[in-house]
Amino acid sequence: MTTTGVCENCGAPWHENLACCEYCDVPIQGRVAGIRCPSCSEVATADARACPCCQQSFTKGCVFCGQAAFLTAGSCPRCHEAFEGAEERKAQRDHEARNQQIVGLATKGMSAIGQVAGSSGSRQVIGSLVDMIIKAGR
Ligand SMILES: [Zn+2]
Ligand SMILES: [Zn+2]
Ligand SMILES: [Zn+2]
Numbered sequence: 001m002t003t004t005g006v007c008e009n010c011g012a013p014w015h016e017n018l019a020c021c022e023y024c025d026v027p028i029q030g031r032v033a034g035i036r037c038p039s040c041s042e043v044a045t046a047d048a049r050a051c052p053c054c055q056q057s058f059t060k061g062c063v064f065c066g067q068a069a070f071l072t073a074g075s076c077p078r079c080h081e082a083f084e085g086a087e088e089r090k091a092q093r094d095h096e097a098r099n100q101q102i103v104g105l106a107t108k109g110m111s112a113i114g115q116v117a118g119s120s121g122s123r124q125v126i127g128s129l130v131d132m133i134i135k136a137g138r
Contacts, residue, residue, distance in 0.1 A: 005029070017052035019043045034058075035072055063090045102136050109133065 005014050005028070007021040015022045019033035020043040027033065027043075034046035039056035050057045059068045063086045067078035075082045081089075109129035 015042075015052065017045055017048050019045045022053065035070065038071065063087055098136075102133055105129075105133050105136055 003014075003016070006012060007014065007024060007026055007028070009026040010021060010024045012021055012023045014028050018028065019031040020027050022042050025043070032046040034044050034048055035058045036043050037051040037054060037056050037058075040051060040054040042051060042053045044051055044058065049059055058071050060071055060083075061068055062076040062079060062081060062083075064081045065076060065079040067076050069077055069083070073083065109126075109132070112129065113126055
């Protein structure tokens with residue numbers, strides 16, 4: 001990779017780690033363009049993990065497994081979850097898991113209520129089960 005030179009269009013010295021001139025965006029010869037910084041819109045070289053101008057990170061952690069991946073990647077390289085709407089899907093799944101927990105608890109509660117129904121302690125048992133369910137829902 002050529003490391004020194006000037007922009008053939010505007011004459012500005014090449015920025016280290018940028019694939020295009022930072023002033024006029026003309027591609028720098030011999031450099032492989034990677035990610036266009038989502039923050040300052042400079043084009044970094046393909047091996048850059050963060051923007052050399054504004055330090056914006058080009059990687060993000062998968063919300064499902066924590067694997068770091070490029071912002072431009074469509075899906076996680078480890079668990080293959082698509083990044084598109086990943087946060088929402090994760091929230092949705094967490095929500096469903098919690099609901100299932102509550103349903104499970106409620107089902108357990110119902111059978112317990114069935115067992116104690118008719119006995120003098122049933123009111124109290126039902127009360128504490130309802131408490132449990134409410135707490136689990138938070
Ligand atoms: Zn230039
Ligand atoms: Zn930047
Ligand atoms: Zn993942």
